Amino acid sequence: MHVWTIANQKGGVGKTTTTVALAGLLQQRGQRVLCIDIDPHASLTFYFGIDAEGLQATAYDVFAMGKHVDKETTVKAIVSTEHDHLDVMPACMALATLDRKLGTQGGMGLVLQRALAFVEHRYDYVLIDVPPVLGVLMVNALACCERVLIPVQTEPLALKGLERMMRTLALIQKSRGQAHQYTIIPTLYDKRTRASLDTYKKLAQRYGKSVWNGMIPIDTKFRDASNEQLPPSMFAPQSRGVLAYQTLLTHLQQLHL
Structure with missing residues (x-):
């Protein structure tokens, strides 16, 4: 089971779009996929039309169990979508209270890792938004993954968010004892603007081979797909954004060979 965490310490860079786009493509390639939403804003949860408040359990209940998390709670927190082999562990607003309520408890950094051990036989890929x-949420997501995907909007201010993210990876690395494998993904690229061109060049100069050598363009089909609650590849399979994510996914899968 491959676990990818999609993270950046700046909002609006395309984390949820990247998660859903890759999940849809993986499912279409015959993989069993679990998307985990641990963002209190619950964008991924809403994307799939899930009303978390009416569920028996969500990601919050998994974390509330702390180091005593069990298989029953983990399985109960997973929701099937209308797409075969594509499931979601939804988020709810209560996740925003976790640091205050549970952040000082011991063992809270490995809750998600323990939970995933109960379902690893059910999935080929887990994508964490x-x-x-x-x-505590980001720490969990970084502790249990084998690769971090870092979407970075190709505009100057996004570079600051990336710098914070890189410092966080270095911090987690010290406690984890090994470096994260990570891929920086240029997103919201607009070849007509100087800002996009300059930012892409700076990314390549500063981070070298850690930057995927493609880019995800601005594509209105992503918004339309979200309105229809469909992964982009199921809504507009030949759109330029989907074709870019196809190339990205092939690149990421080759890294595991």
């Missing part, structure tokens, strides 16, 4: 804040 993370809030843009360093706290």
Whole structure:
């Protein structure tokens, strides 16, 4: 089971779009996929039309169990979508209270890792959509993944968010004892603007081979797909954004070979 965490300490860079786009493509390639939403804003949860408040359990209940998380709670917190082999562990607003309520408890950094051990036989890929804040949720997502995907909007201010993210990875690395594998993904690219061109060049100069050598363009089909609650590849399979994500996914899968 491959676990990818999609994270950046800046909002609005395309984390949820990247998560849903890759999940849809993986499912279409015959993979069993679980998307985990641990962002209190619950964008991924809403994307799939899930009303978390009416469910028996959500990601919050998994974290509330702390180091005593069990299989029953984990399985109960997973919702099937209308797409075969594509499931979601939804978020709810209560996740925003976790740091205050449980952040000082021991063992809270490995809750998600323990939970995933109960369902690893059910999935080929797990994609985790993370809030843009360093706290117990991000720590969990970074602790349990084998690769971090970092969407970075190709505009100057986004570079600051990336710098914070890189410092966080370095911090987690010290406690984890090993470096994260990560891929920086240029997003919201507009070849007509100087800002996009300059930012892409700076990304390549500063981070070298850690930057995927493609880019995800601005594509209105992503918004339309969201309105229809469909992964982009199921809504507009030949759109330029989907074709870019196809290339990205092939690149990421080759890294595991």
